[in-house]
Amino acid sequence: MKPTPLHFTHNGRPISVFANSGESLLSLLRLKLGDQTPKYGCGQGGCGACSVRIDGELRLACLTLAETIDGQNIETVAALSAPELDPLQKAFMDYFAAQCGYCTPGMILAARTLLETNPTPNRDDIIDAISGNLCRCTGYEPIIDAIMAVAQKEVPA
């Protein structure tokens, strides 16, 4: 049950850290690396608030055993805001797609992943892409509108 040494990339930065036995990636990111952008929502993979990208693939950090990410590239929503905000982040502000903001990091990562694989999504594609991300504030419509706007390039980058 001794800690496992890990070497991976976190938002472009090389990281070496020890993972406790059974520790989740979400716990490691938030408590050891101080990246508070992925949120702890349900801890059951049902809300999507902890969404991160592992080697470009959208995953749930709460259900990922930390030691399995050794050698991989971890991306959280913090990576999208440097050096300036991602068009999706701007659109979320313009379309009032964030209220309490708890779901927003996961929503934006899910949307960014969609736009990278399908640059011209329709509304149903967007609904499917964010179907694993729960929002209790907005009713989803502003979120879908914001993502649509970026897809249609209404929002200047």
Added chain:
Amino acid sequence: MSIDISRPKDSFTAAKILAQDRNAYILGGGTGLMRRIHEGDQNVRRLIRIHDLELDKITRLGTTFSIGSQVTMSQILADPALQILHDAAASVGAPALRNMATIGGNLFSRPPYGDLTTALLALEATVVFINNNRQEQQALETFLKHSGPRRLVLALEIPSTTNKKLFYHKMTRCHPRGASLITLAVAVHYSAGRYSMARIAFGGLGGRPFRALNAERALTGNLTAASVEATCARLKDGIEPFSDALASGWYRMEMAQLHLRRILTDLL
């Protein structure tokens, strides 16, 4: 709670640990096990990592397919040759979950999860596994009924899907994603515009998905409106669906018959 992690170098060692330690579980995508750990399930004391064992490959063997137990739903969806499983794989969770959830883990998921297994049953898949230090193969239907020593699943083999169609229904209370009340998969052979040899499988009517053999037997011969009704009626024989927070057993059976009737009527 601290969890022990085992990293066996080969499948036989992994199977041995699994068989000997009742609190050891194979870590697939983690979508089931990590949830149990978060919930404080004291039965999960050891995770067996088998990521180095090359079980994440899809192999074509003539007209059959071998799908490694660590293959994810997203991998199935990305493979056009596995089109017959796409509806079922797409019905499992949302994109992030599909990138993690494995076909092997799906076999052991309890209701309201484990939707893909229903489709695999209807396609008469077989399971390749290690039991007692030997590699064995068994029909999925038989494998799911087993309650003996714990076995390591290596792969699922799908027999030829030539001239075969799969009709898959998943009933949920919320859309587009929700836990399933019931899942239904009907596989049929077709040739010269006629359907035959229906295989009917249900999930959500019992503790594990199963083949509705009584209903299948009622479908021999030509498919007619009368035989469809007889099949739906026979579905009740020997099946007592459970009740839970999602639905009563009575409602589950009503919906099972309704969805079966819809699929079979479309084939008339």
